[in-house]
Amino acid sequence: MSDEIKYSDAMKRIEEILNEIEGEKVDIDDLSVCVKEAVGLIKSCKKKIEETSMEVKNVVEELEKSESESEQKQ
Amino acid sequence: MKPNIDLFGAEKRVGRIYLENGGIVVAFRYDPQLITLVRSIPGRRWINEEKVWTVPSEQASYVINTFEGQGFAISEEVLKLKSDGHLLTKKKHLTVSQLNYKIKSILGRELPQSFWIVGELSGFDRNKHKAHIFFELVEKKEGADRPESQATAVIWQGTKDNIFGKVKNASTPFELKDGIQCMFKVSVDLYVQSGKISLVVRDIDPIYTLGLMAKRREEILDELKKKGVIHKNKEIEFPLVPLNIGLITSYQSDAYHDFIDGLKKSNYGFKVLLFDSHMQGKNMEKDILDGLTLFGDRDDVDLIVVARGGGSKVDLSWVDTMQIALKAANCKKKIISAIGHYQDRCILDEITHFEKTPTAAADSISNKVAEFLEYNTYNIEKIFDVAIGLIEKESIRLSETSIGIKRVVNTDIARENEKLSGKLTSLDILNRNLLKSAGETLKTKRDKLNLNTVHFIRLKSASLENIKTRITIEKLDVLVAGKRASVIEVEKRLIKRSNRFLESEGKRLNSLEKQVKNLDPINVLKKGYARVTDREGRIVGSVKDVAIGSEYFTNFHDGYFISKVKEKGESK
Numbered sequence: 210m211s212d213e214i215k216y217s218d219a220m221k222r223i224e225e226i227l228n229e230i231e232g233e234k235v236d237i238d239d240l241s242v243c244v245k246e247a248v249g250l251i252k253s254c255k256k257k258i259e260e261t262s263m264e265v266k267n268v269v270e271e272l273e274k275s276e277s278e279s280e281q282k283q
Numbered sequence: 284m285k286p287n288i289d290l291f292g293a294e295k296r297v298g299r300i301y302l303e304n305g306g307i308v309v310a311f312r313y314d315p316q317l318i319t320l321v322r323s324i325p326g327r328r329w330i331n332e333e334k335v336w337t338v339p340s341e342q343a344s345y346v347i348n349t350f351e352g353q354g355f356a357i358s359e360e361v362l363k364l365k366s367d368g369h370l371l372t373k374k375k376h377l378t379v380s381q382l383n384y385k386i387k388s389i390l391g392r393e394l395p396q397s398f399w400i401v402g403e404l405s406g407f408d409r410n411k412h413k414a415h416i417f418f419e420l421v422e423k424k425e426g427a428d429r430p431e432s433q434a435t436a437v438i439w440q441g442t443k444d445n446i447f448g449k450v451k452n453a454s455t456p457f458e459l460k461d462g463i464q465c466m467f468k469v470s471v472d473l474y475v476q477s478g479k480i481s482l483v484v485r486d487i488d489p490i491y492t493l494g495l496m497a498k499r500r501e502e503i504l505d506e507l508k509k510k511g512v513i514h515k516n517k518e519i520e521f522p523l524v525p526l527n528i529g530l531i532t533s534y535q536s537d538a539y540h541d542f543i544d545g546l547k548k549s550n551y552g553f554k555v556l557l558f559d560s561h562m563q564g565k566n567m568e569k570d571i572l573d574g575l576t577l578f579g580d581r582d583d584v585d586l587i588v589v590a591r592g593g594g595s596k597v598d599l600s601w602v603d604t605m606q607i608a609l610k611a612a613n614c615k616k617k618i619i620s621a622i623g624h625y626q627d628r629c630i631l632d633e634i635t636h637f638e639k640t641p642t643a644a645a646d647s648i649s650n651k652v653a654e655f656l657e658y659n660t661y662n663i664e665k666i667f668d669v670a671i672g673l674i675e676k677e678s679i680r681l682s683e684t685s686i687g688i689k690r691v692v693n694t695d696i697a698r699e700n701e702k703l704s705g706k707l708t709s710l711d712i713l714n715r716n717l718l719k720s721a722g723e724t725l726k727t728k729r730d731k732l733n734l735n736t737v738h739f740i741r742l743k744s745a746s747l748e749n750i751k752t753r754i755t756i757e758k759l760d761v762l763v764a765g766k767r768a769s770v771i772e773v774e775k776r777l778i779k780r781s782n783r784f785l786e787s788e789g790k791r792l793n794s795l796e797k798q799v800k801n802l803d804p805i806n807v808l809k810k811g812y813a814r815v816t817d818r819e820g821r822i823v824g825s826v827k828d829v830a831i832g833s834e835y836f837t838n839f840h841d842g843y844f845i846s847k848v849k850e851k852g853e854s855k
Contacts, residue, residue, distance in 0.1 A: 216524045216655065223662045230669045240670050241750055247666050248757055251659045258526065258652055261552025265543060267534065268577065269559045 219250040300350060301358035307346055309336040311355070316391045320349055323384045323475070340364055349381060353388075383475040390471050390480070397470040397485050405433070408461045408565070414440045420467070420482060436469065436482040446487050453489035457496065457600050460565065466491035496600050503608050503630055512612040516635050519617040522585040524655050525648050527554045529578030529587040529616070531571055534559040538590040538641045542621070545645025551652050556584060562591040567601040572610055579614045586648065587614065589631060590621040590641035599629040611635055619644045670754050678747045720822055814838040826851055 226247045229235050235243050298311025309327075311317050321327055324346060326339045338346050343364035347357060377385065402420030410416045416438040421430035438446055450459055459465065468486035473479070507513040528546075532538045534557060546553045558577060560570035571589060578584045599622060608630045611618055618635040621644035638644040815823040816836045823829060834847050 220523070220655070220659060223659055223666075227662050227666050227669070230666055230673070233673065235673075240673055241754065244666060244670050244754055244757065247663055251663050254524075254659060255656060258524065258551050258656060263543075263547055263551070263553045263555070265555045265557055267559055268529075268556045 216254060219254050223247050223250055296356045297354040299356045299358070300346060300361055302340070302360040302364070303337075305340055307338040307340055307343060307361055307364075309338060309346065309350070309355075310334075316388050317353065320353070320384055320388055323380055324349060345381075348375070348377065349384070379478070380475055383473060383478050387473040387475065390473055394471050397468050399466055399488070400469050400482065401464060401466045401491065402434070403430075403464050404459060404461050405430070406461070407459060411459065416443065420465075434482050435479065436467070436484055438484045442485060446484065449487055450489050450492075453493060455493055455496070455599075457489070457492060458563075463492055463600070464495050496603065500603050500630055503603065503605050504633060506605065507608055507612055507634060510609075510612075512609070513634055515612050516614055516618050519615075521617060521636075521651055523651075525586040525651055526552060527556070527583050527585045528648065529556050529558065529574070529581065529584040530590065531558045531560050531574035531578070531587065532590040532641070533562045533592075536562065536592055538562070538592045538621070542588065542590050542641035542645050545642045546649060548645075549649035549652065551649060553648075554583070556581070563601070565601065568604055568607060571602055571607055575607075575610045575614055575618070579610075579616055584616055587616045587618045588621060588641075588644050588648075589618065589635075590644060603630045607631065608634065619647070667754055667757070671751055674747050674751045674754070681747065809840050826853060 226243050230240070230243060297314065297317070298309065300307060300309050302308070309321055321336050321338075324338050324342055326342060328337050329335075330337055343361055347361065347365050350357070400420065402422055405419040405421045407416065407418040410418055418436055418438075419430075419433045420436045421433040423430050447459070450457060457463070466488040467482070467484045468488070469482040469484055472481055472483050474481065504513065530539075530542060532542065539557075543555065546555065556578070558570075558574035560574050561567045574589070575587065578587045602622075611631055612634050618631070619638055620629075620631040620635045621638040621641045622629060622631060638647060814837075816838060817823055818834065818836070820836075823835060829835070829848055829851050831848050831851060834845050836843050836845055
C-alpha cells in the first residue's frame with residue numbers, strides 16, 4: 210500500500226506541474242526542471258509497473274500465524 | 284374357518300388354496316407381494332406347467348397363517364389339515380421371517396409403490412463414493428442439532444448416475460451432501476433377513492433443493508441489507524494501481540492459470556500472493572474465510588480476487604453462507620469475485636465486484652493499471668506540448684530582444700564615431716592619423732560587436748532549439764518508455780551556459796562602451812602616453828615594426844621629438 214500512496218502522489222504532482230505550466234507560472238529556465246520532474250515521476254511509475262517481472266507467492270504457510278492473530282483479536 | 288375378507292375390503296378372491304395329490308396348491312395371479320410371501324414357505328415349489336405353487340401338506344398351518352387375510356379362498360380340506368393336528372404347537376404364532384414378510388406385505392399395500400419424501404441428508408458424505416450409497420434422511424426442527432426423526436435410505440448403484448446427473452445438470456448445479464434438504468422419490472422396503480426398513484431412492488427433484496438454497500441466499504442478502512453492509516465492499520474504490528493481488532483459488536487449477544496468464548499478458552510487475560484454497564466441497568467455506576481474513580489484514584495486498592474453475596458446473600452453495608457473506612462485506616480490501624459459473628449468481632457475486640471468469644478479472648485489473656499509465660502519459664504529453672509552446676514563444680522574444688541590442692550597440696558606436704569626427708576637424712593634423720586609427724578601431728569593434736550579437740542570437744536560439752529538441756526527444760522517450768535519463772541534465776546545462784553567455788555579453792558591451800570613451804586621443808595622451816609614428820605618419824604599434832637605425836616621431840599631446848633607434852628588445 211506504500212507504493213499506492215506514491216502512485217497517487219505522482220499523479221497529483223504531475224497534474225500540478227501541468228497546471229503550473231499551462232498557467233505560464235513557470236519561468237522558462239525552470240521549464241525543463243519541471244518537465245524533468247514530471248518525466249521522472251512517470252518514468253519511475255512506469256518502471257515500477259513495467260520493468261518489474263511478475264511474482265507469485267504461495268502464502269498458505271502463513272495461515273496458521275494469521276489464524277492465531279485473528280483469534281487473539283477476537 | 285372362513286377365509287377373511289381382504290383388508291382393503293376387496294371382496295374378490297385373489298387366489299385359491301386347495302389340496303391336490305396330497306400336497307397343498309397355492310394358485311394366484313401374478314403379484315410380486317404374494318410371490319414374496321409364498322417364497323417364505325419351506326418346501327414350496329413352482330410348477331411351471333400349471334402356473335401354481337405347491338407346498339407339502341405338513342406346512343398347512345404355515346400356509347394358512349401366511350395367507351390368512353390376503354383374500355384367498357382356502358379349501359375346507361386344507362383347513363382340516365391344520366385342525367387335524369399337523370400343527371407343531373397348539374398356539375397360534377408367527378416366525379420372525381413370517382412377521383417380516385407380513386410387515387413387508389403390509390408396507391407394500393399401505394404405501395404407494397413410490398412416493399416423494401423430503402428430508403435432510405446425513406451420513407451421505409462418507410458413503411458417497413461407494414457403489415451403493417447408504418445414508419440417513421433426517422427431519423430436524425429448525426435450529427435443532429438432533430433429528431426429530433430419521434430413516435435409513437439407499438441409492439443403489441443402478442440409480443446413482445441418474446440421481447447425480449440430475450443434480451449436476453440442474454439450472455444451478457449443486458452437490459448432494461450432508462446438511463442439504465432433498466426431495467426424493469422413494470419406495471419403502473423391508474429386508475426380511477435384517478428386519479430393517481429402508482427407503483430406496485428412485486428419483487430426485489432438484490428444484491426443491493434449489494428453491495431452498497435460493498431462499499437461504501435471499502435471507503442472507505436480506506440480513507446484509509438490514510445490517511447496511513450489502514454494498515459495503517462493492518463501494519470500495521478500485522485501487523489506483525492494483526499491482527499487489529491476494530488471490531484465493533486452487534493452486535494449479537484452470538482458474539489459477541487463467542488468472543495468472545491473464546496478468547502476465549499485460550507485462551506489468553504484478554505481485555500475486557496466492558492462498559491455495561479448496562474451491563469445491565466442504566472445505567471451501569473455511570478456506571475462503573481464512574483467505575479473506577488473511578488478505579484483508581495484509582498491507583501488501585491492494586485487492587483480493589476469489590477465482591474458480593473455467594465455468595465448470597459445480598455446487599456453489601458451500602460459499603453461500605452467512606459467515607462468508609459477512610466476512611466479504613466487511614473486508615477492508617476490494618474483492619473481485621470470479622467464481623466462473625452459469626446462471627444464478629452466488630452471494631459473493633452480489634456483494635462484491637463481479638467478473639464472469641478469472642481471465643476477465645485479470646483483464647479488468649490490468650486495464651486499471653493501464654488506465655493509470657495512460658492517464659499520466661496523456662498528462663505528460665500535455666506538459667510537453669505546453670513546454671514546447673513556451674520555448675517557441677521565448678525564441679521569438681529572444682530574437683526580438685537581440686535585434687534591439689544590436690540596434691542600441693550600433694547607435695552607440697555611431698554616436699561615438701560622430702564625436703570622433705567632431706574631434707577630428709578640431710584637432711591637430713598630427714592627430715588626424717590617431718583619430719583615423721581610433722575610427723578604424725571603432726569600426727572593428729562595431730563589426731565585432733555585430734558579429735558577437737549575431738553569434739549570441741544564434742547561440743541562444745540554438746540553445747532554445749536544443750531544449751526543444753531535447754524535450755521532444757524526452758517526450759518520445761516517455762512515450763516509448765526508453766531510457767535517456769541524462770538528456771534533461773544536458774539540457775539544463777545548456778540553458779545555464781546560455782544565460783552566462785548573455786550576462787558576459789552584457790558586461791562586454793559595457794566595457795566596450797568605456798573603451799570607446801577612453802579612445803578619445805586627448806584623454807589618452809594627457810595621461811602620459813605618447814604615440815610613435817614613422818616618417819610617413821604611420822602609427823607604429825609594435826616593436827617588430829621598428830628598424831634599428833631608423834628615425835621615429837614620438838608625439839605628445841602638446842608636441843613631438845624625433846629619435847633614432849639604437850637598440851630594441853621585447854617586453855617581458
